[in-house]
Structure formats: structure tokens, C-alpha cells
Amino acid sequence: MIEEKFFLQNGIALAKALLGKYLIRQYSGKAIITQIVETEAYMGVQDKGAHVYGDKRTERTKPLYLSGGHIYIYLIYGMYYCINISANAKDIPECVLIRALKPIDGLDEIAGNRYGSRYEELNRYQIKNLLNGPGKLCQGLLIDKTLNGKSILSDQIRISDFYRKDGREIRAESDLSIQEDKRVNIDYAEEAKDFLWRFYMEGSPYVSKR
DNA sequence: AGGCAGATGTCCT
DNA sequence: GGACATCTGCCTC
Numbered sequence A: 001m002i003e004e005k006f007f008l009q010n011g012i013a014l015a016k017a018l019l020g021k022y023l024i025r026q027y028s029g030k031a032i033i034t035q036i037v038e039t040e041a042y043m044g045v046q047d048k049g050a051h052v053y054g055d056k057r058t059e060r061t062k063p064l065y066l067s068g069g070h071i072y073i074y075l076i077y078g079m080y081y082c083i084n085i086s087a088n089a090k091d092i093p094e095c096v097l098i099r100a101l102k103p104i105d106g107l108d109e110i111a112g113n114r115y116g117s118r119y120e121e122l123n124r125y126q127i128k129n130l131l132n133g134p135g136k137l138c139q140g141l142l143i144d145k146t147l148n149g150k151s152i153l154s155d156q157i158r159i160s161d162f163y164r165k166d167g168r169e170i171r172a173e174s175d176l177s178i179q180e181d182k183r184v185n186i187d188y189a190e191e192a193k194d195f196l197w198r199f200y201m202e203g204s205p206y207v208s209k210r
Numbered sequence B: 001a002g003g004c005a006g007a008t009g010t011c012c013t
Numbered sequence C: 001g002g003a004c005a006t007c008t009g010c011c012t013c
Helices: A004-008 A011-018 A107-115 A124-128 A134-140 A187-194
Strands: A022-027 A030-042 A071-076 A080-087 A094-105 A157-160 A162-165 A168-171 A178-181 A198-201
Touching: A004 A080, A011 A030, A011 A080, A011 A094, A022 A094, A022 A162, A030 A107, A071 A134, A080 A134, A094 A107, A094 A134, A094 A162, A094 A198, A107 A124, A107 A134
Parallel strands: none
Antiparallel strands: A022 A030, A022 A157, A030 A094, A030 A198, A071 A080, A080 A094, A162 A168, A178 A198
């Protein structure tokens, strides 16, 4: 059972700890179950790749300064949302960007949100591109600004180390091997762009890139 | 399977 | 006015 204190660890530790955990989204009586397979850590005021670099406290970045376990949603390129989970203690604005998910349940719901089709109607290209990117997964799970600043442990959206399927409890595996790589699309971040702060489950076909 | 352009809104200088 | 933690469709190899 994951509780608030789980999110009080630093951004890098949390980014690794979130791999393999389940992200469960519920709305209008529907449930979508996914597994986190790729994350990036953003390490706060000293990180040139982070929105809060230089202690940039603005209306937008407010959720990042909340204690670990709060949601930070931002709009990118005018069209896509991305979701982060705040890490560490209050006023330490580290966070984890969720970059890719493995779809587990609610496949028709996800396919509808992404392509307006049932899962069975998707072609191979669409199946491969369901949730393998931060913008795609927000579209697939209907994640938008209405969740900004809220807790990641709510009925609407939650991170868990188990889920229920046909009355049985499926638990996240505890020892998985983690691959490290450079973060994506932060060319402006000078030396910080080469830090190996992107993490993903080794061998997973659901990651955004290898 | 990889490269490119275009879409488009919000934030901050 | 410029930049942006992206995605899609269309183009070539």
C-alpha cells in the first residue's frame, strides 16, 4: 500500500521507485489500469532542465513546491498535457515526469480517448503508440489541467503497488532491472542535458525510446 | 525507420 | 516575441 510518505524521497529515487507501479485512472464509472515503465527526474532549483530552475516560483510552478505526491500538469507546444508527480518535502520542488505506460485494463477506453475507436479496431502502429510518450499518455487517460495541484492518491487518479482483476490482487514486481539514459528534449539545459535522469524498465516494449 | 514541418496556448522576458 | 520536458502526417531512404 503506497502512502504519502512514499513520495517524500528525492526526485531520482522516486523516479526509479515508480517504475513498475500501477497508475489507475477512474472517471464516470470507468477504470483504466496501467503500469509505469518510463520516468524522468527533475531535480529542482539547481537543475537547468527543470521548470523551477533558479527557484522560479510562478503561478504555473506552484504545485512543484507542494510536498511529494502532488500533481503538476503543464501544457506543452500549445496542444499536449504532461503529468509530473512532485517529490521530496514541501518547498523542495523536485518532481518526476511520467513518460510512458503499459496499458493493462480499460483498453477500449484508452483507444477511444486516443483514436476514437475500440481497441480491436486499432492497427499495429496505433497499438504501439498508445501510451509511449508523455503527451500520448495524458490523452489516453484523459489527464488535463483539472488534476493540477491535486493528490496522486485520490479516487480519480492514483499510484498503487497492486490492482484488482476478477477479484484477485495483482502486485507489482519488486526487483526489476532499470535502464538509465539522458533526458529527452532539453537541449537548452547545458551540462544538465547529459545527466542520466531518464529511467525505464529494461526490455519493455512500451517505452518511448531506447 | 528516420527526418522534417506544422499545429497551437501559455508562460516569461 | 521567443521558447517550449510533444505528436502526427507526410516525405524519402
